[in-house]
Amino acid sequence: MLLFLCLAAGLWLLGRMLGAPRSARWIMIALLYVAILAITIAFPDTHPLQSLAGGTTAEWLVLGGLVAAVWAYSMGLRQLKSRVRPENQPQNDAARSSETEIERYARHIVLRELGGQGQKRLKEARILVIGAGGLGSPALMYLAAAGVGTIGVIDDDIVTNSNLQRQVIHTDDRIGMPKVFSAQMAMEAQNPFITVKPYNRKLTAEIAEELFAEYDLILDGTDGTDSRYAINAAAVATGTPLISGALSQWEGQISTFAPRDGAPCYQCVFPEPNAPGLAPSCAEGGVLGPLPGVIGTMMAVEAIKELTGTGEGLKGRMMIYDALFAEARVIKLKRRPECSICGGSA
Secondary structure, rough: OOHHHHHHHHHHHHHHOOOOOHHHHHHHHHHHHHHHHHHHOOOOOOHHOOOOOHHOOOHHHHHHHHHHHHHHHHHHHHHHOOOOOOOOOOHHHHHHHHHHHHHHHHHHHHOOOHHHHHHHHHHOEEEEEEEOOOOOOHHHHHHHHHHHOOOEOOOOOEEOOHHHOOOOOHHHOOOOEEEHHHHHHHHHHHOOEEEEEOOOOOHHHHHHHHHHEEEEEEEOOOOOHHHHHHHHHHHHHHOEEEEEEEEOOOOOEEEEOHHOOOOOHHHHHHHHHHHOOOOHHHHOOOOOHHHHHHHHHHHHHHHHHHHHHOOOOOEOOEEEEOOOOOOEEEEEEEOOOOOOOOOOOO
């Protein structure tokens, strides 16, 4: 049978070199098999052609039967595959990607209050986070992990060594890199299914309204009073809900400002800036490292609730957290009719 195998291999290679189709090559091998089988049947055992062919008639019949069985099995399998419904066909890359996302967000989807529709809203949502620092770091990471489809981040600062005590989205090897690009690297590494839009520039009043109009929700993680008032004014002008967080040493606060929904705006609550020196910055007064993580994560929670319409948010309320004494309280907020930004009217 060794001669037959060598001849069969030679015919297959010759047919391939000549460009013969696979079916033609199989036919040539089948004809070779039939010729050898005919030799074993037509000539006596002592004939030279018998020894050249090798094997008895029975052995060649067994070999032919095995090959026929394998062929019949493969043809039957092909026939079965052709009858599979389209929806059960092997999935393409997009379908496999969707399946991966469903598995990734499974803990969200099984939440009765959120479910598949809520996760779909997150995937379609667009959030702008202002500041990739202490508050922005945890908010950005958790929004990315939650599957918010498009996340913008605007900041003109670079990563410094002193940031790393609390700004956990950045790493030591990215010191000197613009914060927005460092944050983008971390977010895309965590979740490749989202779109991150970095804006490596300072947010100014001239661009704020145009930028805010592209997003469904704004998260303010800045630490300057002037910027907070400018952000609030642009959010009110565009009708975009604003989630704002603030920190001071051991204490943090968070609220959702949305005048279009009857809640006060930031300037309703804080009509005048603090007197100079009354509220020291993090650099001046210090801040507990994990505190921005607590408040920033709360901002991400409130953002998810706001985008999906789940639960009761912090519109018209402010949560204040005192880490030093492990206390949290919620106070009610009211609109001011004389507010120069939202006018105090619904």
